[in-house]
Amino acid sequence: MLRLGLGMIAGQYRARPRREAATRMLRDGDGAGSESARALERTWSDARGIVGFLSANDHKTTGLRFVVTALLFFGAAGVMGGLMRHQLALPEQHVVGPDLYDQLFSMHGTTMMFLFAVPVMQGFALYVVPLMIGTRNTAFPRMSACAFWLYLFGGALFYGAFFTNTGADAGWFEYVPLAGPQYGIGKRADFWNMLVTYSEATGLMVAVDLATTILKMRAPGMSLRRMPLFAWASLVTSIMIIFAMPMVMLAANLVQFDRMLGTHFFNPSEGGDALLWQHLFWFFGHPEVYFIFIPGLGFLSSIIPTFARRPMFGHDAIVLSLITTGFLAFGLWVHHMFATNVPELGKSFFTAMSFMIAIPTAIQIFCWIATIGAGRLVMRAPLLFVFGFFFVLVIGGLTGVMLGSVPLDLQVHDTYFVVAHLHYVLLGGAVFPLFAAIYYWFPKLSGRVLNERLGRWQFWLFFIGVNLTFFPLHLLGLEGMPRRVYTYGAETGWGTWSFVSAVGQVINDLSMLLFVINIGYSLVKGARAGNDPWGAGTLEWSVASPPPACNFYALPVVSSRYPLWSPPGDVTHVRGLSAEIREALVTTVLDARPDTRYAYPNPEIWSFVAALAVTVWLVWSVWSVPGFAYGLIPPAIAFIAWYWPNKKEAAEEVSWETEP
Template sequence: MSEAEGDRLHRALLAVWADPRGWRALSAVSHGRIGRRFLLTGGAFFLIGGLLAMLMRAQLARPEQALLDHRVYNQLFTLHGTLMMFLFAVPILEGLAFYLIPKMLGARDLLFPRLSAFGYWCYLFGGLILLASLPLGLAPDGGWFMYTPLSGAAHSPGPGADVWLMGTTLVEISSLAGGIELAVSILRGRAPGMSLDRMPLFAWYMLVTGLMIVFGFPPLILAGVLLELERAAGFAFFDPARGGDPLLWQHLFWLFGHPEVYIIFLPAAGIVSTLLPVFAGRPLVGYRWAVLAAIGTGFLSFGLWVHHMFTVGIPLLAQAFFSAASMLVAVPTGIQVFAWLATLWTGRPRFAVPMLWLAGFLAIFVAGGLTGVMLALVPFDWQAHDSHFVVAHLHYVLVGGMFFPLVAGLYYWLPHFSGRMPSERLGRWGFWLTFGGFNATFLVMHWTGLLGMPRRVYTYPAGLGWDGPNLISSLGSFVMAMGVAMLLLDLGLHFRFGRRAPANPWRADTLEWATALPPAAYNFASLPACATRHPLWENPALAQGIAAGRHGLAAADHGRRETWSSEPLSGRVREVVQLPGNSWLPLGAALALAALCLALLAGAYGLAGAAALASLAILLRWSWVNGAHPLAAPDARTEPGDPPLHWRTFDGPGLWGMGLSLLADGALFFSLIFAWFYLWAVAPNWQPPARSPLPALALLLDGLLLGGIVLGFRRLLARLRRRDCRHLEARLWGLAAAGLLQALGLAWILWRTPLAPGAGAHDALVAAILGYLLLHCALGPLLTALQAWRVRLGLVGERAPYEPAVLARWWSYCLLAFAIGYSALVLLPAGWAAGR
């Protein structure tokens, strides 16, 4: 391709991929724009959270200080932890991954661009709800963990806890959307030939992280819903007097909370595994071991949640098990550390600014890991659990394990955002001030904790030996703040005065450095094949071939946004994915959900119902015009030799997106069933009735009808795969009618069952489980009817057979959830009664 042809290709791609300008930029969905928004918003929340920390350290600098009273201190403490854990750590790492993953995988975008845009708006609105509570005097003060019963209506009667529940739920929805987006895009959106064993390590770590989010975040979403139902509607879930148990909240919270520690750590470890080989000048030692260690860390992290509950009175056998599991997770972490050290030992390290931050990470994180092993020992944890020692450990693990690699990554990828190189001098000043201030703050805090100072106190008397260490910690925190200020100064000057970056300035090996600096909106003019782990080391001229259009999908005259869809294991190209373009729908859906949260906070339940209907309508409209059907781009031709467009097949990315979404949904339902069995086995005042109030036969018949619908969908798909579309619309209308009948039957059962959810936890959980099943079963016929209408309009059929397979998974999940619910609510009580 000549230079003129390359310029024409560039202009044609920009016409399709360019982000809108002005106020219309709010409708942009490209991964680069969304990733930058996450990074900037997460950085703003970090600075606000740091300011709150400075106020708390100023209060604790001297004994009996009166800078803050206990009420304000508790609000600052709660919001500081919430901002750092929910609004900074996970979202900013997801934002970096949104920006980098398509570039690393040789793709033009993530596979669900509108989903990541929706995630950003939910994140922004949830964070604003939380932040606005402070100047309005409505801030939560129950701690970022919101333990019951202190967060219940009796002990926290104001709206503060409700603000926390609503805001964090929106943020969790955002993180969940990001986890699904990243996992599916990594599994199905890679360059041709990029098999799993050739994938960049950062993508491996983000794949594990995305899957962890899918399973780890739903328990907290459920916990928030249950607590809000208890606070607002009087349901009994955590009240021991009514058969509940406040420890149920802790179990649900830490089912999320301990995996989240590794959800924060693994992306940072992925940054380390990506940067260290570049600055060591050699491949990472033990690539496969690093991958297995990341997978092992993700798997083991779900067996550690009681690590945080050693002091609440759980049985000694459980303490021994979770203590052993907490020490076992150090094994895969140690493998990664030794792989990094071996890479440095056998390479020739260049101590540029990013490498300096990586060295600081290794020192701090190893120290934090050692104190983590100490806290995994139950006798030591009993002594140190409620002291400043735990606060110091938490910051060593999270700040050392996440913030230092994040800054290293930002300096490393800074040319991508600006096209300029960072400043060595200002970068080194920022590092040493931050590193020194951090250790002065939190290393000394270990000593304070061992001297007996409890955490979560706003003042202390003089003469206990805590005065000097607290003053040193407070001074250190202000030195660390100076380091962060130096970083901000460096970044501010960088975009104006930094020297222009050459191509591949760090001599890196991964595909993101084969783009222009900064990259065009479409990333690659043509999509290269990648049959090696180090494409730029083995083919330094690859970038020129990509820009000249010598590789795949080097056309844009059809007007579609396209990228490859690959097989999950081998990386062989399977389809051409037609990506949806810019849209206002993600913003509209997030606004409707934010309005729903605000209406619930105000007690305006009529308005809340209207907002819920509006959000449903927008989401249904979104599914209708998703950019993956013939009318979205009438020109459906592909280049000779290219695979078909994904909506002409039976296995596009949407099928995987639905699968992972249902896994997340299942994790939430599993947590609800866990609550049922937990209270049944543990709650001292659990009072199930002598006979189940549910009509077992009617519920069984309703389930059999649901099973018939699933069987009908399977037969319909079998016909569709044979390209037999006769009576497709009629069959879908029939299945929709059967689904409506089944949902009405379930609604009648729920209405006729004499339940008193405010009187006891048993009835509250029965109502919650039946309500969950009814919500899902009621959506089924609505979605099926819309599918039948799409057949009538020609959007689904022999040429576009893609969507019914996606919908069939919804119905199969409803049947599985119904069977589990029936077993828990009917068969278990009947067997229990017979056994007695």
């Protein structure tokens, strides 16, 4: 009897969908100003108030939150960098003591790599990519919203620890045994391990979201061959993150186990190996450099065609170069370990690989030069930063080739030469393109153009400041000045160049001040942007600035790489998605043919609550071993509650769903 009853209920819910509800629903496709456009705007706007703020899952909101938070961390790390340069400006200074200095360089590096560089690139991609590929939100917006909260809580705890004298102090790569149970005093290394777990979980969640979005949610007609280069760069980066970041999460947890549970992974006296940490860390750490750098390449490939007024020369070559870089980046990690006892044959292999990765980067640079050479150049602030990139990155790349050879590396290992190299590469490869991107896309996200004159001043100050700060470090390194010393004697002769470097840092600070002033001024008084202030060719410029909540009143149909530069095809847009519920279009991976519709759940506060619950677990697990197990209960409850169906929503959904 019971079986029969269950069967009837089951049968009832296998019934065909009630089509009349579906046909009554208001559909999109009529463009701006129509009734459906107003309905779309209502449907896609996130709620107001505190709950609305915490539940928001629009990709633009999440992306912007990532970018703004990451820039604040950039500022904090910059201040710490400034303090260090101030300390070293003259010999025998005592602005800060050795212990605080250790924390400063560790916090500076960790913040720049984990809390600034990766999140800012992912935040930009979260904002721009859906607009660029013609969809209304990312594939898993609630997951990215959850990732943002995790990132914020992780960063806040890391800084909370720093302000209570528990800042990480064993360098940004936290080598064991210095960070292990024997020498890593107090909870400093534990907080580093926790931060890594947070920031990598964040990075992985956003990477899965972006990769799925780029592969499955492109506008109809946007086949892989027509996909914009920034979307390619984001896709390659996301896939690299998926294969590299689990590594460092695992490694950080193994150190944590050594510290808390008494395991012996890195303890040579009990069969472990200290060098294992270096392998694990750099297997992640080297790709890390490239997933900071590749989005930067994507920025350039978006900006250069716009200001050269022509499509990118060698589009396919650039795509293949990005993919090649993604693969080769995994074969370089040992070049960080030339000073260890790895086999000589291995070192030769990694030297060859380190030289080889210059090839795809060079191909891209030649393509950009060809595009610039063949175009009609419009010189604006974003393009200035692009030229800054060329100069600074090429110097960083050349010293990289030098460091890639074992004999030279052994000579300058752990000296300021390495510090100079990595700052040239990261500032050139990531920060110059990032400023170019901010100047380029700021009109889209604010509706106003950044002031050009202030922008030029900022660029020149930054360009001079960066070179003045970091070029002398090459010379100091060649003279033998080691990294991570909190002071030095006057007899070393390092004082002059260190002072020059400190002056450069002050110029950088002025440049950043101008940047903040420019943002504030332009938000209020900047020139109105309109849809497409630069006359660019990709889809994000086809919508208003700032974009409406739903991005597109009618999803575009794409027939070329630069849709705004090409005459429209016979079919221009999509119609028929719901205007009353948040619905997106899923397309096929290769050709972007429309395949299914996809209804988003309503925004809920659970992504915030789940991030909070995970935070409870991670904090608990730093102080207590049982906390590592019991602490899993709150996140489990939060995630189940997050997933649990809402009966009313489910009933509505069943009334209009169409079976495949």
